[in-house]
Amino acid sequence: MGPLSPASIILLLSLLFLSFLLCIWKRTKDPIVYSPTFKPYPLAGHLPRYLPNRNRVADWLTEVLAAAPTNTVVLRIPGDVPGVLTANPANVEYILRTNFDNYPKGGRFSDIVHDFLGIGIFNADGETWRVQRKTASFEFNTRSLRSFVVQCVNQEIQTRLILLLERVSTNGQVIDLQDVFERFAFDNVCKVSFGLDPNYLNPESTDGLAQHNNGENSRTSFSEAFRNAANLSAGRFWYAIPRFWKIKKFFNVGSERRLSESIATVHNFADQVIRSRKKEKQTSQNHDLLSRFVASSGNYSDKFLRDIVISFLLAGRETTSSALSWFFWILSSRPDVEAKILDEIHAVRAKNRGTEKCGYDFEELKEMHYLHAALTESMRLYPPVPVNSAQALKDDVLPDGTQIKNNWFISYNAYAMGRMEANWGKDCREYRPERWIHADGTFQQESPYKFTAFHAGPRMCLGKEMAYIQMKSIVASILDRFVMEIDGKRRCPEKVMSLTLRMKDGLPVRVKGRSY
Numbered sequence: 001m002g003p004l005s006p007a008s009i010i011l012l013l014s015l016l017f018l019s020f021l022l023c024i025w026k027r028t029k030d031p032i033v034y035s036p037t038f039k040p041y042p043l044a045g046h047l048p049r050y051l052p053n054r055n056r057v058a059d060w061l062t063e064v065l066a067a068a069p070t071n072t073v074v075l076r077i078p079g080d081v082p083g084v085l086t087a088n089p090a091n092v093e094y095i096l097r098t099n100f101d102n103y104p105k106g107g108r109f110s111d112i113v114h115d116f117l118g119i120g121i122f123n124a125d126g127e128t129w130r131v132q133r134k135t136a137s138f139e140f141n142t143r144s145l146r147s148f149v150v151q152c153v154n155q156e157i158q159t160r161l162i163l164l165l166e167r168v169s170t171n172g173q174v175i176d177l178q179d180v181f182e183r184f185a186f187d188n189v190c191k192v193s194f195g196l197d198p199n200y201l202n203p204e205s206t207d208g209l210a211q212h213n214n215g216e217n218s219r220t221s222f223s224e225a226f227r228n229a230a231n232l233s234a235g236r237f238w239y240a241i242p243r244f245w246k247i248k249k250f251f252n253v254g255s256e257r258r259l260s261e262s263i264a265t266v267h268n269f270a271d272q273v274i275r276s277r278k279k280e281k282q283t284s285q286n287h288d289l290l291s292r293f294v295a296s297s298g299n300y301s302d303k304f305l306r307d308i309v310i311s312f313l314l315a316g317r318e319t320t321s322s323a324l325s326w327f328f329w330i331l332s333s334r335p336d337v338e339a340k341i342l343d344e345i346h347a348v349r350a351k352n353r354g355t356e357k358c359g360y361d362f363e364e365l366k367e368m369h370y371l372h373a374a375l376t377e378s379m380r381l382y383p384p385v386p387v388n389s390a391q392a393l394k395d396d397v398l399p400d401g402t403q404i405k406n407n408w409f410i411s412y413n414a415y416a417m418g419r420m421e422a423n424w425g426k427d428c429r430e431y432r433p434e435r436w437i438h439a440d441g442t443f444q445q446e447s448p449y450k451f452t453a454f455h456a457g458p459r460m461c462l463g464k465e466m467a468y469i470q471m472k473s474i475v476a477s478i479l480d481r482f483v484m485e486i487d488g489k490r491r492c493p494e495k496v497m498s499l500t501l502r503m504k505d506g507l508p509v510r511v512k513g514r515s516y
Contacts, residue, residue: 032082033403038064038073045076051240057497058386061085062416070400071420080242081108083389083409087416089423090399093449095390095410096457104129106391108409112245116233116263118303120311132308133458139292140462145192146362148287149466152191153473154359156184156201161474163203165482169511174487176506177328181321181474186223188470189316193309194273195288198223225265230314232259234498270306278302315463318500319384320470323453325507326382327375327475329493330431332486332509337374337433338479344370345476365472369443373436375471376443379453380424381431386415386501388455414452415501423450483512 040046053060065071065087072086086092095103104125113123121132139145161184168175183201190198200223232255236245248256277286277294290309293300331338348360348367389411392404404410421428424435438444448456454464461467478484487510493503 032074032076035068035073037067037069038075040076043078045078047077047240050077054238054240056495057238058415058495058501061387061413062087062419065413065416066420070402071416071422072398072400072402074402077242081407081409082405083411084398084402084404085411085413086398086400086402087413087420087423088398088400089417089447089450091402091410092412092417092452092456093447094399095412096449096455096459099396100458102393102396103390103410104393105389106409108391109389112236113233115259116229116266117311117314118307120307122311122315132304133462135293135296136289136308136312136462139289140466144287145289145292146465146469149192149469150359150362150473152188153470156188156191157473157477158359160184160187160201160203162477162481164201165478165511166513167203169482169513172510174508174510177484177509178321178325178503178507181324182227182317184474185321185470186226186313186317189313191288192466193289193312193316194270195277195286195291196273221265222269225262225269226313226317229259229262229266230318231498232256232262238497266310267306270310271302274302274305274309312463314499315461316466318498320467322384322500322502323375323379323382323467324471324474325503326501327378327471328484328509329486329503329507330378330381331374332484333490334431337431340433341371341374341475342479344368345480360473360476362469365469365476368472368476369437369441370433371472371475372443372468373433375468375475376436376451376453377431377433380418380451381429382501383414383418383453384500385453385455386497387411387413388452412452417450417452479514481514483514485510485512 034040038046038049041048050057050060064073065085070091071088072084072091074082075085076082084091105123106125110119110123110125117123119128121129121136124132161180164180180201186200187198190196235255239245245256248254249260252260274290274294277290280286280291289312290305293305293308345368348364351367352364389409392406392408392410395406396404398404417423419428436443436446448454448460454461454467487508493507494505496502496504
């Protein structure tokens with residue numbers, strides 16, 4: 001397609017503007033019931049409230065929802081369909097379980113992430129989602145995959161993470177712990193999903209950055225492209241003018257051009273791996289997810305395999321690294337919690353193998369109840385996925401009386417839910433792992449519709465157990481050997497609402513060897 005003429009561009013923009021005005025006029029005629037604490041402006045809707053807070057969206061929405069009588073509000077931004085925002089567990093259970101069929105992910109969400117994820121398990125609906133879910137669920141529940149995950153995690157810890165931290169601890173260098181965790185997670189999830197090792201976390205480099213030779217450039221490009229594609233795709237959610245990204249995509253400019261280039265790199269690399277793995281089908285003894293899908297009875301297309309594996313790569317890279325970064329930031333100001341975790345680690349190790357320091361197996365990790373609680377409490381306050389959404393197929397009324405119309409989106413806010421007094425009591429903003437501990441010292445679950453870090457209902461996260469395996473292994477291995485000191489002020493890091501809750505400037509720390 002050749003370049004558009006100036007007249008065509010003007011005509012296109014004029015049509016978009018007229019459509020925008022028509023959309024606004026139609027919505028001003030609809031009788032929408034708004035929360036008395038969150039009224040929209042005429043024509044502009046809630047945009048004037050959003051713009052001054054766009055750099056603190058998580059905390060702003062928490063304030064908005066906390067002020068609402070049922071912790072639920074209706075949101076209207078010009079150019080977008082209206083939506084419901086909620087931090088009410090009853091509403092969350094209703095959309096994720098009770099009336100699940102009326103609340104698919106929907107076109108609004110899928111449209112934004114489709115270029116990157118295709119029709120992967122996180123944005124697929126209907127029969128496509130059911131097939132992927134059934135296939136993935138079977139594989140995730142096998143003991144052999146769990147053992148493979150433990151093996152991959154321990155190998156990455158012993159051969160890379162510990163070596164890197166030992167190196168930087170000797171020279172007092174400041175290191176970005178968030179970046180280290182992202183690199184660790186990406187190496188690990190690539191092994192589990194693809195059966196390949198990008199060596200993104202390099203212990204020979206003082207900053208953890210892998211220095212590849214020419215023979216490994218394709219893996220380096222894949223790693224960087226994947227990071228860019230994830231961040232740029234997430235950016236589409238936060239435009240002040242919804243769908244403005246589509247105009248940029250049409251003209252292939254700015255962030256959309258960079259996104260297109262990154263996605264092409266990711267997809268090309270993934271397609272090469274898939275074709276290679278299919279050729280190995282008869283002789284391969286690999287345990288990774290891709291090999292399992294290829295070896296199964298399903299005759300899956302290359303695109304199906306690419307979409308589902310890239311979705312798992314995204315989940316594995318983003319979520320655990322986010323959770324671990326916030327956990328270590330919290331721990332830096334809670335020596336009492338750190339001491340209890342260390343006591344538990346030493347007790348488990350002494351019980352099973354004396355003073356030997358090496359990786360932990362699954363049964364040992366299961367015995368670490370206080371560490372499990374400490375990580376869970378951190379995710380209550382700083383959930384890796386702070387916001388999730390669905391789209392209504394039919395008009396409906398939520399349990400708290402909020403009306404929702406056909407095609408509206410509904411977003412439940414895990415970040416805000418962890419800060420609602422109605423959910424967690426007066427001390428909801430305090431970090432207190434003991435709220436997750438039974439009187440007998442074992443971990444106690446809460447309703448997944450109240451603690452939504454791993455989603456809930458039929459779409460509950462399949463990788464929950466794997467995530468805890470990885471996080472507990474990393475925390476136990478680090479704390480047993482090192483002291484992490486946050487560099488600079490201890491103020492809360494600035495939050496970035498990407499696909500996960502990230503720290504804008506990373507987590508700079510000084511690493512010191514632990515002495516007993």
